Amino acid sequence: MAGRDLHSTWARLLVRSLADAGARDIVSSPGARSTPLLIAALAHPDLTVHSIIDERSAAFFAVGQAKVTGRASVLLCTSGSAGAHYYPALVEASEAGVPVIAITADRPRELQGNKAPQTIDQTNLYGRFARDYFDAGMPDGTEDALRALRRKAAQSWSRAHGAKPGPVQINAPFRKPLEPREPNDEGRALRKLADEIAREPVVRAERPEARAHPDAVARLAEKVRRAERGVIACGPGALANGGARNALYALATRLGWPVLAESTSQFRFTGEASETRIDFFDTVLRSDEFRARMKPDLVLSIGGTLTSMAWPLYRAAHPEAFLAVLAEHDWSDASNRAGEIVFGPVAQTIDSLAHALSAQDAGAHADRNATDPSWLASWKRADAHAAGALADRFESDAPLTEGALTHHLVRSLPAGSLLALGNSLPVRDVDWYAQGAARDLAVWSQRGANGIDGLLSGAAGAASQWPGRTALLVGDVSLLHDLHGILTAVHAPKPLTVVVPVNGGGRIFDLLPLARTGAVPAEAFLYWTTPREPDFAGLARSLGATCLPVDTVSSLEKALTESTELPGCTMIIASIAPRTVAAEQEEIRAAATQAIDRDHA
Structure with a gap:
């Protein structure tokens, strides 16, 4: 009609x-x-x-x-x-x-x-x-x-x-x-x-270009110039922040300050060694003695709130340290102690800060306080001890642990890959077990609201636009929360490798005070960990995904290699004994703390 x-x-x-x-x-x-x-x-x-x-x-x-x-x-x-x-x-x-x-x-x-x-x-x-x-x-x-x-x-x-x-x-x-x-x-x-x-041409309405306010940059530069013991802490940030890596590390090297960069900040995985990056700072800061002794006078925080569980302990131990925040557009100050927040694109703000410092050094402010030379050296020695606690730990063909899984996943990715991280344990595992020099990677995450929902679907969307390989590390509970994401990933236009540690539910709760206080009986604790035992391989295959079950380091390495050649969605289902998650962390932290404390005795 x-x-x-x-x-x-x-x-x-x-x-x-x-x-x-x-x-x-x-x-x-x-x-x-x-x-x-x-x-x-x-x-x-x-x-x-x-x-x-x-x-x-x-x-x-x-x-x-x-x-x-x-x-x-x-x-x-x-x-x-x-x-x-x-x-x-x-x-x-x-x-x-x-x-x-x-x-x-x-x-x-x-x-x-x-x-x-x-x-x-x-x-x-x-x-x-x-x-x-x-x-x-x-x-x-x-x-x-x-x-x-x-x-x-x-x-x-x-x-x-x-x-x-x-x-x-x-x-x-x-x-x-x-x-x-x-x-x-x-x-x-x-x-x-x-x-x-x-x-007719569609109307263009470009927003004014955001830039850090010059007065804010000048004030921050003056604070930085006078600081002797500074720390640069990098929390979650947009993928675009990766473009500021060189500028950030040049600034840190110039100042002699350690860079505590979480994986989601885009500043961690540079693929090369760094004079200033402290890879395992969360482990380092578990030492009560080190945490108390390393007193900063200025903390430069970049991006969102850090995920590290030890970082708030360090900040609480030194509340008098001046806190300056470089933020894109949000009031990023979960501690409620910031003395200066500089809004603007991170890369541009870092460049502006470096130029302001150069101008001050060349002018009447050439009396810049020298950074304590032992400051960065102490951080680097402690980081080396934390790395030593991991050394050779994941190389033997033993049953898989959370640490071994994370370590080998990161090392298997080609330079330029996109590493997608689930929330809860996976995003922390990478910071605990993977060195920034391992690979040059970009890191995708959902740290806006930090939920465990939609992680596989979101990673499939990211993979559809990323020019290289994409791999997602996601927990078993998160996977169950987004089963339709398997179907979405299977039909997405580009392949995606999904690595799932099946460890008996939300094992992050084993690391929280609730698990140690005894306030909740074991049978009730299941309401937090919510262990479920579906046939993950069967679920994956029924929705069209390729499934590769693994339980040892050698089978994991083989699966990671095989997944690079497969189209669609490949799911590596990694069996991990539930109680090993907390035990592994406790053992590593104890060894690292002992070495750090002995070195500084």
């Missing part, structure tokens, strides 16, 4: 406008109400459409993509509860400052508030976690409405990539019929008008 085919014209203009603004990836979940938009996306030559059944998995996939590209992926779903499944991933995107656009198809106004099927109030569905909300409005053939729709697309793109990037919702209602119709004369005229509008 012929008609105006207004829905098709309206949807095509919205999708084309987003593509003109910069969109390249559409992540779609099935549903009828979004039909006009999906048809338009599939027809656009510049867009890649990824089909993911579960909206929660789809949203984490999109966020994973955007963490790599810095460009918003566009989510597309039907009406009703579908859009609500985006919520956890959009919380992560909001907290991490990651752009993403969620188009939630909707029912028309006459079906709102009267119990019509699959209809809820979708207005501002994501609350304060969204940077903005746009109502696309019902399809309207007037020129003003068509121009407004194109403007809203450009505006949503601009808001998603604003001063602090994040999620934006576009709510797009449609009436039936949703399927395209052969346009009549009026419909052809409407299509011509929309095409003419779309051929």
Whole structure:
């Protein structure tokens, strides 16, 4: 039947406008109400459409993509509860400052508030976690409405990539019929008008370039110049921060300060030795004596809050040390003790600080206090003792431990790979067991909200955009939380290796005070560790993944090599005795602490 085919014209203009603004990836979940938009996306030559059944998995996939590209992926779903499944991933995107656009198809106004099927109030569905909300409005053939729709697309793109990037919702209602119709004369005229509008350049609305305030940099430079015993601590940061590695280490070398870089900071895995990097600082700071003796006068914190469990102990031991924070856009001061927060792109701020120090040294402030020469040397000796506690520990063909698994995974990755880390234990394991000189790697994580949900889906999204190899280290409980992520990874456009330590549930709780106090009986402690014993290999294979079970170092090394040649999703299921996790950490820390304390006796 012929008609105006207004829905098709309206949807095509919205999708084309987003593509003109910069969109390249559409992540779609099935549903009828979004039909006009999906048809338009599939027809656009510049867009890649990824089909993911579960909206929660789809949203984490999109966020994973955007963490790599810095460009918003566009989510597309039907009406009703579908859009609500985006919520956890959009919380992560909001907290991490990651752009993403969620188009939630909707029912028309006459079906709102009267119990019509699959209809809820979708207005501002994501609350304060969204940077903005746009109502696309019902399809309207007037020129003003068509121009407004194109403007809203450009505006949503601009808001998603604003001063602090994040999620934006576009709510797009449609009436039936949703399927395209052969346009009549009026419909052809409407299509011509929309095409003419779309051929006009889309409005560009670049946000002002953020830079650290010169006064803040000057104040910080003066503090740094006078400090004798400084520490540079690097917490979670965007992949783009990797571009500041050389500048950071040049600054640290110039100052004679140790760099305590967590894996997620992008400053740890340089693939080469460093005069200033302290790889195993979490282990080093477990020594009460060392922690008390190494009194800093300034701490320069870069990025988000450190994951290290020992770092808060060190900060609490020396609350008088001046704390300066380099932050992209968030108030990153979990200790509530910061004396200066310098907002701006990390790489640019580090460069500005180095230039300010040079200017001060060359001018009237040439009386810069010299760094205590024993300061960095003491840190490096302690780090060597911590490394010594690990030496040769993971080389024998013994049953797998958490440490051996992590150590060999990192060493197996080619330079330029993307190492994706799950939360809870995996993100800490890498800091405990892997040296920064092992490989030159970028590290992907979900440290915005630090949840265990959507990790496999997010890593699959990241892998789809990363030019090299991607491997994910994720816990067994996290995997169970995102089983649909296996299906997502299997159908993703690029291969992904997933390494899963199956160790009887959430073993991180074995390392927390709760496990040591005896306040909770063993049978009740299971409510925290939640051990489950599904057939992980069977689950993986049933969803189309290749599964490689391992339980020794040699079988792990063989599986890691084999996985590089396999397409799709390869899951390495590593069996680890549950009680070895805490025991291994305790043994390593005891050996390292003994050596550190003996050296400084």
